[in-house]
Amino acid sequence: MYQAQDFSSLLGLKGFSDQALSLHFSLYQGYVNNVNKILERLAFLRKENQADSLEFAELARRLGWEFNGMRLHEYYFSGLSKNPSSLNSDSALAKKIVQDFGSFQEWEKDFKSLSLMRGIGWVILYYDQKEERLINFWINEHQSGHPAGLKPLLNIDLFEHAYLIDYGTKKADYLQAFLEAVDWQVIEKRFSENS
Ligand SMILES: [Fe+2]
Incomplete structure (x- = not known):
């Protein structure tokens, strides 16, 4: 159970x-x-x-x-917290983000672009352990489009129930609130565990 x-x-x-x-x-x-x-x-x-x-x-x-x-x-x-930690720039994850995306800002830009696409589902920062590479993925609904074997590190819920009550159709405002509530210490831990 x-x-x-x-x-x-x-x-x-x-x-x-x-x-x-x-x-x-x-x-x-x-x-x-x-x-x-x-x-x-x-x-x-x-x-x-x-x-x-x-x-x-x-x-x-x-x-x-x-x-x-x-x-x-x-x-x-x-992955969220009332007292969120920001990403430690010395962490393995921060270094990997810079290596794969150029900078944290570039990663965030990509994550935001995917999140603002029309449709319901999730955007997930995945880690491909085989290729040692980070990739942001758009996932339709809950079950379609997951890359086989990759490890989910950070995900945002983009179903309307996640933001309609607080933000109406202003998905960008919800996205901002989400990013400010992410506890990067938790995300770093997910990355370093068995990576
Ligand atoms: Fe949800």
Whole structure:
């Protein structure tokens, strides 16, 4: 059973109303519940020899949506802090960003350009451990477009529920608030763990 993590310590986060955050936590919990329900139901159907049923196939298709909906929100919320650390310019991650993008500003420009694209989904800074390279990716919805085997370091939720309550259609303002709330110490740790 997957357990929903408690992110309520983020309430009061600058640039994010408690109302929007609480709604967002509920949505996240819904993903966790559905992952558990789907896994349980798939196991049941397998046991009942119904793995060739339409129900099995449709639930199996849906698992990627629910699972990534769960896991991406965990990365998202745990990458934010009410007392965020900025990126330490001496860190391995900062050096890698400079190496791969030219400067932090250039990385940020790319991350922002992707985030302001039309559509719902995520923008994720990924690390390709095989090639030792950082790449920003646009991800459709929760499940489409993830690069195989790459490690997610930093992700922004670009579904309308993430910003509509606080910013209406001003996605750029939400993006700014997000970037100011990123706890780079956490992101640096994700990069250095097993990298
Ligand atoms: Fe979300």
